[in-house]
Amino acid sequence: xxxxxxxxxxxxxxxxxxxxxxxxSEYELIEVLHExxxxxxxxxKEAQKIIARQLDLAPGRVSSVVSFYNHFxxxxxGEFQVSLCKGTACYVKGSQEIIEKIENKYxxxxxxxxxxxxxSLNIVRCLGACxxxxxxxxxxxxxxxxNPEKAVKIIDSYLxxxxxxxxxx
Amino acid sequence: MExxxxxxxxxxxxxxxxxxTSILDAAKKLNKDIPTLCYLEEKNLIGACRICLVEIExxxxxxxxxxxxxxxxxxxxxxSSRVRRNRKMNLEFLLSNHNIECPSCISNESCELREIAExxxxxxxxxxxxxxxxxxxQSTPSIFRDPEKCILCRRCESVCRDIQSxxxxxxxxxxxxTVIKPSFYENLADSPCVLCxxxxxxxPTGALREKEYIEEVWQALDDPEKHVxxxxxxxxxxxxxxxxSGKSGEICTEKMVTALKKLGFDKVFDTNFAADLTxxxxxxxxxxxxxxxxxxxxxxxxxPGWINFIEEYYPxxxxxxxxxxxxxxxxxxxxxxxxxxxxxxxxxDLIVVxxxxxxxxxxxxxxxEMAGDVDYVLTTRELAQMIKEAxxxxxxxxxxxxxxxxxxxxxxxxxxxxTGGVMEAAxxxxxxxxxxxxxxxxxxxxxRGFDEIKKITVNIDGLExxxxxxxxxxxxxxxxxxxxxxxxxxxxxxxxxxxxCLGGGGQPLxxxxxxxxxxxKAIYEIDTNKKLRKSHENPYIIKLYKExxxxxxxxxxxxxxxxxxxVRKI
Numbered sequence: 095x096x097x098x099x100x101x102x103x104x105x106x107x108x109x110x111x112x113x114x115x116x117x118x119s120e121y122e123l124i125e126v127l128h129e130x131x132x133x134x135x136x137x138x139k140e141a142q143k144i145i146a147r148q149l150d151l152a153p154g155r156v157s158s159v160v161s162f163y164n165h166f167x168x169x170x171x172g173e174f175q176v177s178l179c180k181g182t183a184c185y186v187k188g189s190q191e192i193i194e195k196i197e198n199k200y201x202x203x204x205x206x207x208x209x210x211x212x213x214s215l216n217i218v219r220c221l222g223a224c225x226x227x228x229x230x231x232x233x234x235x236x237x238x239x240x241n242p243e244k245a246v247k248i249i250d251s252y253l254x255x256x257x258x259x260x261x262x263x
Numbered sequence: 264m265e266x267x268x269x270x271x272x273x274x275x276x277x278x279x280x281x282x283x284t285s286i287l288d289a290a291k292k293l294n295k296d297i298p299t300l301c302y303l304e305e306k307n308l309i310g311a312c313r314i315c316l317v318e319i320e321x322x323x324x325x326x327x328x329x330x331x332x333x334x335x336x337x338x339x340x341x342x343s344s345r346v347r348r349n350r351k352m353n354l355e356f357l358l359s360n361h362n363i364e365c366p367s368c369i370s371n372e373s374c375e376l377r378e379i380a381e382x383x384x385x386x387x388x389x390x391x392x393x394x395x396x397x398x399x400x401q402s403t404p405s406i407f408r409d410p411e412k413c414i415l416c417r418r419c420e421s422v423c424r425d426i427q428s429x430x431x432x433x434x435x436x437x438x439x440x441t442v443i444k445p446s447f448y449e450n451l452a453d454s455p456c457v458l459c460x461x462x463x464x465x466x467p468t469g470a471l472r473e474k475e476y477i478e479e480v481w482q483a484l485d486d487p488e489k490h491v492x493x494x495x496x497x498x499x500x501x502x503x504x505x506x507x508s509g510k511s512g513e514i515c516t517e518k519m520v521t522a523l524k525k526l527g528f529d530k531v532f533d534t535n536f537a538a539d540l541t542x543x544x545x546x547x548x549x550x551x552x553x554x555x556x557x558x559x560x561x562x563x564x565x566x567p568g569w570i571n572f573i574e575e576y577y578p579x580x581x582x583x584x585x586x587x588x589x590x591x592x593x594x595x596x597x598x599x600x601x602x603x604x605x606x607x608x609x610x611x612d613l614i615v616v617x618x619x620x621x622x623x624x625x626x627x628x629x630x631x632e633m634a635g636d637v638d639y640v641l642t643t644r645e646l647a648q649m650i651k652e653a654x655x656x657x658x659x660x661x662x663x664x665x666x667x668x669x670x671x672x673x674x675x676x677x678x679x680x681x682t683g684g685v686m687e688a689a690x691x692x693x694x695x696x697x698x699x700x701x702x703x704x705x706x707x708x709x710x711r712g713f714d715e716i717k718k719i720t721v722n723i724d725g726l727e728x729x730x731x732x733x734x735x736x737x738x739x740x741x742x743x744x745x746x747x748x749x750x751x752x753x754x755x756x757x758x759x760x761x762x763x764c765l766g767g768g769g770q771p772l773x774x775x776x777x778x779x780x781x782x783x784k785a786i787y788e789i790d791t792n793k794k795l796r797k798s799h800e801n802p803y804i805i806k807l808y809k810e811x812x813x814x815x816x817x818x819x820x821x822x823x824x825x826x827x828x829x830v831r832k833i
Contacts, residue, residue, distance in 0.1 A: 142447065152430035152455065153447035161435045161446065 102140045108133055109141060113148040120151050123159055127166055136167045164218075172207040172214035174252045178230040178245075181220030188241070189228040193217060195242035196249070212253055269335040274342060286317055286328035290341055297341055298350065298379055300357075301416035302329040303465055304775070306425065312416055313353040314379060317341045325349055351383050359390040360439075361468070362411035370469035373772045376414060397442065402452035404629050405474060405622040406460055406768075408432075410442050413470035419443060419462035426761060428737035429572070431456035443470075455575055455833045457736070459568035459759045460622030460642075460768015473622045473769055476639045477649055483614045483639070484527040491614040492530040492602070493523055494594045494669075497538060497680030498620040498764035499643045501785035505771040505778070506647035507657040512781025514789060517662030522650050523618075524663060533665045534617065535672030537590035537597070538679040538688070540807070541565060542798035544824055545587045545685075546692040547815035549754060553726070558582045560731075560752035563685050565589040567627035568759025568768070572736050574831035577743055586825040588633065590679065591617050591624055595636030596823040597669065601811050605668060614638050618646045620680070620767030623759065632826045642769025671803040674705075674790030681786045682734035682763035683710035683717060686756040690721055690730070691797045698724045705796050711787070713762060713779070716741060730754045735761040 112129045116122040126145055131137050137160050146153040160166040178196065180189050197203055200213055207214040223229045226238025230245060237248050251257040266281035273290055280289045285308075290297050301312035310327035317328045320338035325346070328339075340346060358380065365371050400408035417434060420443060424430045431454045433446040445454030462471045483491050504515040523531045549561050564570060564585040573580060588596065598615045602608075617624060617640045628637040641649070650657055664670070675691055678684030687707045694702045709719040710732050717732040729752050733742045739757050746752065760766045765782040766774065774782075790796060798804065812820045 139447070146447075152433075154430050154433045154445060154454070157447040158433040158435055162437050 102134075102138065105134050105141070106144065109144060110148075113145065116149075118149055120149055120155075123149060123151065123156065124163075127156075127160065131166060136170045138168065138170075142168075167205075169205070170207060170211070172212050174213050174232055174249070175216065176213065176230055176232050176249060177216045177218045177221070179219070179221045179223075179228065180217050181224070181227075183220075183224035184228040187227045192228055192230075192240055192242050192245045195246055199246050200249075213249065269333055269337075271333045271335075271337040271339065273339045280333055282334070283332050286326070286331050286333055286337075286339055287315060289333050290317075290328065290339075295341055297328050298382060299329055300375060300379060300414070300467060301418065303418045303421065306465070307416070307418045307421040309417060309421075312357065312414065314350055316346055316350050316353070318343050318346050347383075351385065354379060354383055354385060355388050355390055357414050358385065358388045359392060360394055361414065362394070362409075368412070368469045369472045369475070370412075370466075374469065375467035393439070395439070395442070400444075400450045401474070402450035403456065403458055403474070403626065405458040405625040406451060406456070406463060406471060407474050408444070408451060409470050410444065411470075412468045413443055414468060415441055415443060416467055417443065418465040418467065419471055422461050422465050423456075426735050426737060427457070427459060427461055427759070428740050429455055429457055429459075432462065453833075457568045457571035457575070457759060458623040458626045458768075459736070461760060463622060463768055464770070464772060464774065473642050473644065474625065475645055475648075476625070476641060477645050477652075480616055480639050480641060480649070483616070488612055489614050490529050490606075490608040490612045491527070491616060492532060492598055493528040493616045493618060494532045494534045494537065494591065494598075495519060495523070495618045496534045496591070496620055496624075496764060497677050497684075497786065497789075498767060498770065498782070499618050499646070501680070501765065501782045501789070502620065502643055502770050502774075503647060504657065505774075506644070507650075511774070511778040512785045514785050515657075516789070517664065518657060518660045519646075520665055521660045521663045522646075522653075522655055522657065525655060525660075526649060526653055528616070530666045532594065532598075532669040533672050533676075534590045534594055534619075535676035535679070536665075536669045536801070536803060537594035538565075538676035539673055539798035539801045539804050540593050540597075540824070541587055541590045541679075542675055542685075542688045542692050543804060543808075543815050544593075544820060545585050546689050546696055546799075548585055548587065549689065549693055550696055551816065553753070560729075560746070560755050561585055563689075563756045563758075565679065565685060566758045566760070566764070567621065567623035569736070569739065569757045570828065571623060571626070571831065572739065572759060573757075574828055575833055576740075578830040580743070580746075581828045581830070584828055586821075586827070588824055588826045589624075589627065590676075591619065591640075592627065592633050592636055592826070593824050594669065595628070595633065597807075599636055600823060601807065602668065604811070616641065618643065620764045620770045621760075622768040624769070643767075643771060644769060647771065668803065671801060672793075673798055673801045674793035674796035675798040676801070677789040677793065678786055680764040681711075681783050682758055682761075682765075683712070683732045683756065684763065684786070685758075686710045686730055686732050686754065688798055689754070689756075690728075692799050693728075694721075694723050695797065695799065697726065700724075702797070710756075711783075713776075713783075728753050730756075732756045734758045734763050734766075 310330035397410035675688035
C-alpha cells in the first residue's frame with residue numbers, strides 16, 4: 095500500500111514546514127526523515143523525492159539511507175503493528191514457530207502489511223523483556239510467555255476489537 | 264602546511280613517512296605491494312573489502328591498510344601467516360556470494376577478483392551458503408548491471424558521485440540484502456544515469472559492463488546481401504593496441520584499419536572525417552551566433568553523456584547547445600545519403616557500424632531524432648574482442664589506409680578525442696573564418712592538458728573570445744555555477760568523461776593517470792604529423808560541400824547534420 099499523490103498533497107504543507115526548520119544541509123537528512131515518518135507514518139517515494147529536492151540531494155541518496163535503517167519504512171504500516179522478538183532468548187523458547195504461525199495465518203511476512211491495511215508484522219531483535227520470552231508487542235504493548243496459539247489469539251482480539259488500544263495504553 | 268614525519272617499521276624495515284600517509288602508500292615506498300580490491304587511488308578509500316589487511320604489531324590488531332594512517336613507532340607486518348590467512352578468508356567470503364562463471368563472464372580476462380583469487384592461491388571456497396539472487400538490469404542500450412557479480416566494493420558509487428556528480432547508483436539495504444543499484448529507481452533506464460560508462464571502467468568484476476552488440480555485427484558481416492561500413496572514433500586508435508600489447512600510447516591506426524578490413528567490413532571510414540565536418544558546421548554556427556546575436560555561450564554537443572546530463576539537469580540551457588550532431592551521427596546521416604549516392608549500394612542493404620570509446624554512443628545511435636543512421640555501436644573493448652575471436656595477431660597485422668570519400672581527416676579531427684580538442688579545432692577554423700587570415704600559431708596549448716576547467720581568452724582580430732573547457736561532469740556543474748554567477752563565456756567545450764573521449768567509458772580497462780597521459784600524447788602526435796591541421800582544409804570536406812552540402816549551415820546541411828534536444832525528466 096502506498097500513499098497516492100492526492101493523499102501526499104495533504105501532507106505536503108506540513109512536510110514543507112518540517113523542512114523549513116532545517117537549513118537544507120545533507121547532514122540533516124536523518125532528522126528530517128524521522129520527523130517525516132512521524133508525520134506520515136512511513137516514507138513513501140513521493141515524500142523522499144520532496145525531501146531530496148529540499149535538501150539538494152539525489153533521490154537515490156535519500157532512498158539509500160531509508161533502506162539502511164530498520165526504523166525507516168518505505169511502506170505503510172498496518173493499524174496494528176506486531177513486533178515479534180527473535181532475540182536469543184525468544185528464539186530458544188520457540189519464537190520461530192510463532193513467526194511461521196502468524197505468517198501462515200495472515201499471509202504476511204516480516205515487513206509486510208495485510209491487504210486490508212489492518213495488520214503489519216516486524217521481526218525484531220531483543221525487546222529487552224527476556225523474562226517474558228517469547229515476547230511480542232502490538233502497537234507498543236508487550237505480550238509475553240507466548241506460544242503460537244496464544245499469539246494469534248491475542249492478535250485476533252485486536253483485529254476484532256475485543257482488545258481496545260486505549261485500555262492498554 | 265607540511266605534515267610532520269613519523270618513523271615506522273614495515274616487516275622489519277624502517278622508513279620515515281609523512282604522518283597522514285596510509286599504510287598502503289607507506290608500504291609502496293618500500294616496494295611492497297599489498298593486494299587491494301575495493302581501493303581506487305584517490306577515488307575510493309573506504310576499507311570495505313578487507314583484502315588489504317595488515318597486522319599492527321603494537322596493538323595486535325588487523326587493519327585495512329588503505330584507510331589506516333601511520334603513526335610514530337608503528338610496527339606493521341604485511342606478510343605474516345595470520346595476515347595471509349585472514350586475507351584469504353575474507354576473499355573466500357566474497358567468493359561464497361559471487362556468481363562464479365568465469366569462463367563465460369564478460370570480465371573473464373579483466374576481473375580483479377579472479378586475479379586476486381589466483382594470487383592468493385585459492386583452491387577451494389570453504390564457505391557455502393545462501394547466495395544473493397538478482398535479475399540482470401538490461402534496461403539501457405549502453406550498460407548492463409549484474410548484481411550477482413557485485414562484490415560491494417562501491418567504486419562505481421564513488422566515481423558516479425564524486426567524478427560525475429550524477430549518483431545513479433548507490434548502496435541499498437544492509438547486511439546480506441545489500442545491493443548496489445539505482446537506489447530510488449527500478450533500473451538504470453529510469454535513473455539519472457547518463458550512460459557515460461565510467462562505472463564500467465572501475466568495476467573490478469563483471470557487475471557493470473557495456474552491453475555488447477558483437478553477435479549482431481558478426482551476423483551483418485556474414486550476410487552476403489549486406490554492405491557493412493564502419494567508422495572509427497579518434498580515441499580508439501590510441502588505445503586499441505593496449506588490449507594486445509599492454510603498452511599505452513601506441514598509435515595503431517593502420518593496423519586497426521587492416522583488422523577491420525579483415526573482419527569483413529566492406530568500407531572502413533573515419534569518424535575523424537566527420538569530426539572535421541562537425542568543426543566546419545560548428546565554427547559556422549559559432550560565428551553566426553556572434554554576428555547575429557544568437558544564444559551564447561555556445562556549448563559543444565559531441566559527447567552524448569554530456570548531452571544526457573544537460574537534458575536532465577540543466578534543460579534551461581538547451582538553447583546554448585550547438586545544434587550540430589556528433590561526428591558519429593553526422594557520419595551515419597551521410598552514409599545513408601551522400602555515400603549511397605556515390606555507390607551502387609541500396610539503402611536496404613546498408614549497415615553502419617561505429618567503433619567508439621564510449622558507452623553513451625550506443626544510446627545516442629538509438630535516439631528517436633536520428634535512429635536508423637547508425638545501426639550498431641561497438642566500444643574499443645568490443646572491437647578488441649572481435650579481433651581476438653577472429654584469431655588475428657594484432658601486432659603482426661600489416662598497415663593499410665582508410666577508404667576514400669569519408670576516410671580523409673586533418674589534425675583537427677584527430678584531437679576531437681581529447682579534452683580541449685574540440686575547442687582547439689573549432690578555434691582554428693573560426694579564426695580563419697572570422698579574420699580571413701591564415702592562423703599561424705596552430706597549437707593552442709592553453710586548452711590542452713588534464714586541468715579540470717581550462718579558461719582562455721582568444722583575441723580574434725580584436726574580438727575577445729572567452730572560451731572554457733570542462734571534462735568530467737562534476738566539472739561541468741562547476742562551469743554552470745560560474746555562468747550563473749555571471750561570468751561571461753562565448754564558447755564552452757564539455758565532455759562527460761575525465762580526459763575526454765580518450766578516457767571514455769568504452770576504452771580498455773585498467774587505465775591509470777599515466778595511461779591517459781600517454782593516450783593524450785599520442786592524439787597530439789597524430790595532429791602534429793598531419794600536413795593539414797585545420798578542418799576546413801580537408802579536401803574531401805571541400806568536395807563534400809561542393810558536390811552535396813553547398814555551404815556550411817545550408818538547408819541540406821541542417822537537414823542532415825543538425826538535431827534537436829529535449830528535456831529529460833527524472
